Amino acid sequence: MPGVEGFIYPNELGLQWSVLIVLYPFLTGLVAGAFILASLERVFNVAAVRPTYRLALLTALAFLLVAPLPLQMHLGHPERSFEMYLTPHRESAMAMFGFVYLWYLMAVLVLEIWFDYRKDLVLTARASTGLRRTLYRALTLWSDDISEPALKLDDRVGRFITIIGIPSAFLLHGYVGFIFGSIKANPWWSTPLMPVVFLFSAIVSGIAAVLLLYMVLSKIRRVEIDMACVDTVARYLMYAFIIDFSLEMLDLIHRLYEADESLHALDFMVKTRLFVSQIVLQIGLGTLLPIALLGLTQLVRLGANVRKVIYAVAGSLTLVGIFAMRWNVVIGGQLFSKSFLGYTTYKMEFATREGLLPAILIMLLPFVILAVLLRVLPPWSEAHEGVG
């Protein structure tokens, strides 16, 4: 059979989870990571990153709105997906999805954005006419109160929401790691480290995404990049990366040391089918090189322009690397047979429901949504810019 090497169980011929299932953890990872960056300022009072605060929240929202789309397109019966709200099987990690998603979207992200933007929404409503005024009045739930006590209330509630938002963000992405990590049938996935690795790689990808977006948008708006801000963001990116890399290496070393029955099959798979995506893209270009570049900025005093280039390059490589990591987990876990005696290949089509084209479109959609959000809820007004 073409693409099959060795022996696979007859039902293992085609892969079950496609590139769309690679996209889903990538998207929710960006959401969780962006939110953690936002919480750095709100909860941990890292004032330097304030200019990215609202951008991080809007980025999280844009990606979260798109996140269910690859799942729906993958399901055999997307019209039945509502069953997860009707009869969620409490023993299944996947059943959590509906509620965790809804909770995170409504009770955390939407509320946090609303409480932070409410004053600006009211001001915009007052200054608008016609349809625009109606829209903004609706967004404020027809409240007009931006007095001192009301704003203090908003601030307290917002802070509280961010505090519960942090474990919620951990849950939103951590459960995805558990979905893989709890499958004893698949030794590539089955490890207690999986939720933790997923979470830290999510934080890395989210921070890198907001860093890049901030720099790009500043260029577009022809505004000076706040170097103190990006330096701090880049430093947190590096910290998160070091933890993430250590966890992944721990998993690898443990696997190699215990050398159980699956090691031979997995080792062969990595050296052949996953060589480019794992060794070259994920580890080499996507982890070691960005860590080295970011480390360089910490050890050597470099000019602002050089640092900007380094941050842009490191951020981009990071996103490629984290995407490769999702690919290697999802696709890699399906390339070897559960008999450990053979391998199959992933035939990604282009213009089918689960092909490359929908994947590309789904990746572009959050940016379209973000563009709309940036218009309706502008992150930067004079009152916010650079204020600690």
Add this chain to the structure above:
Amino acid sequence: MDDARRSFLLNTGKFIVLTGAASLAWEYVVQGAPADAPNYTATDHWWGMLIDIDKCIGCGNCVRACKAENDVLNEPGAFRTWVERYQVDPDDPEHPVVDSPNGGYDGFPPPARAIEGAKVFFVPKMCNHCAHSPCVQVCPVGATFESPDGVVLVDKTRCLGCRYCVQACPYGCRYIDPRTHTVDKCSLCYHRITKGLTTACCEACPTGARQLFDLKNPKDPVHEFLRTHRVHVLKPQLATGAKAFYNGLDGAVR
């Protein structure tokens, strides 16, 4: 036979019955579940399959019968049951050469790669109807479940086609039916066994290598078989409570 020897054999017999593959199933046998339809009471039964490697001739009758009985798509990648052929070189038992041409549907031609001096045998595979099934555990909406009589079934009106159960099954017995876009797998011919018939694969097997059994039926020959033979399940280290017992299984079998 004197009393001491008789009681020794009896106790050893009990030990053999209650350890190994049977014991995990037995604890579920004594649990109950609410009574079922009028002329078939599910809780009176606890189904499994006995597969005798020593008898299998690789004719593929079971694969053909299953596809005919259950309207299974005759396509690669869609097998409710299949047969594998193992060639184990005694000098290299960790690297058996295994093949399963079209799941054994057309029987087996001479091996493409014949190993000199190898031990060759056939292994029929199917859903193990695990008492502690990982596929049932991961279904997000309760579309797959274990019936009160021990058969793991799929509710095709609720299955989303998310394929999580396919990932969770260690035995590779599930697949997506492209006609219904839901998951499909061996149902132990539930529509037959609840009417007193045996499964289609057992009906078609010419050598008796496959035998349906009912652990709750005291007259079932499986009890005697388990007393006199050493049986094994696939991947016992995963503790799935598999109820497909293999007689004569080799350590090289995956």
Add this chain to the structure above:
Amino acid sequence: MANRFGHYTHIVRMAGLFAAGLIVFLFIRWALIPADFGVYGFYRAGALDDARARPASYVGESTCLDCHGQIGDERQGSKHAQVHCEACHGPLARHASGDFEVKPRALNPRTLCLTCHTAMPGKPKDFPQIDPADHGGDGACTECHKPHHPTID
């Protein structure tokens, strides 16, 4: 309403929106969850009936022997006594239920018999198997072996 909650007004409105959403959600759940879900376990009890409802294609040997008892006598003590009728003759539930238009298909000995009896590594040593090139020439197996009592005395 605007002054009753003072500065909390907008928070109360938002909370009201959430409460309304929750009520709608609970109603939809009540309406859509099947009544027989959860009766025996975490599944729809009707699925058991669905699984049982499929018609059988293989009728089972004992039904064949109800009408074709003489075949059962022929097979007494033969090596094929344990081979069920439909293992060779195919699924015959429709025939057995009275639809005698449905006849068992004509069997070709060279394909049917040789499926089991061609010598092949992997078949148990004591299983009767032959090399078709060396045994019986081009003729049909049934020229010498009676299918229901194959041993040549």
